[in-house]
Amino acid sequence: MATENHQLHTAFNEKGETISPLLPETVKNFLIDIDGTICDDIPNEEPERMGTTLPYPDALKILNKWYDEGHVITFFTSRTEEHREITEEWLKKHNFKYHALLMNKPRGGNYHWIDNHIVKATRFKGKFTDLVVQTHEIEVFKE
Template identity: 60%
Template sequence: MDLLEKFDENGNKVSPELPKTVINYLIDIDGTICEDIPNEQPERMLTAREFEGVREKINKFYDDGHVVTFFTSRTEAHRTNTEIWLREHRFKYHGIWFGKPRGGNYIIIDDKLISAETKIKVD
């Protein structure tokens, strides 16, 4: 994905950005694309039930040129089983971030504005 160079008001280079037409989707795995499997039961990760209609929506994001990254509380030790499951279920993605804090109640503070109204809706 090509990033656009950006500069501040003094002409100093700042972090590059994606084109405005490209969205960075960070998508949880457990409880979002499949049944919720805790890290303490990794044997279930290969047989997790996929939620109906989610794959098609996520793959459309990918096909439309957006960036799809899975962001999960699974640990790096679960990478192989996670990648096998995603491949067998034909999910398209650019990367996976492991080690998201567990327990929910997230507030993510970032320097980029996003619309709180942007949601994944499955018909």
Template identity: 55%
Template sequence: MGYRLSLPKIFLLDIDGCICEHVDNEHPELMGVAQPYLESIKKINEWYDQGHYICFFTARTEEHREVTLEWLGKNGVKFHQLILGKPRRNRGDEYYYIDDTPVRATRYKGVFG
């Protein structure tokens, strides 16, 4: 029995460096004016329109919720959920995600779309 490609997918996406230029938490004044990556946003909106679940999982903190939601709305980003407070990592650190269901992790280099 093969994997059924027609099932909706769940996309767990970062914000900074993935759909806009990277902005550190230490510079929240830049979050509202971050340059969007239009091709990435276009692809995410396509996934949303195809019925896939879009969740942003970001290291931005709760104090950045309002500016983040405003930026997403202003830039026409379609999504279902926003999770703030992803653990911040240092260069060289690795993330480990453990789940009881299959997970496919992908690292994009550059802009996807």
């Protein structure tokens, strides 16, 4: 796992108060699921499969490309803390480049993420490719 730091920019709200720092506009901060996204879907109830599944080749290629381009890669998984070691070993064995690994993502899908930062979501549909811009309806808070 990489330990390099990205140049964070100090950010301010409309009152001039300091808020959470921001990455440069050219750097994307990717949160990427593991099971069913970069490899076959393996439930926590079958941890013996976690060390033997193979990564999706297109996922490995694209994610490492994004990493090499300077983007932040964080894996965000429903695997529990007890699966951290086998998960880190698997990522290392298959040469995934990444910055962080977050465990214990809520299970069940159908996520509704609320944040004070801009959040973009991309649903994985079976193949990693370069991203393209499309416009879709989204839910927002009523004014």
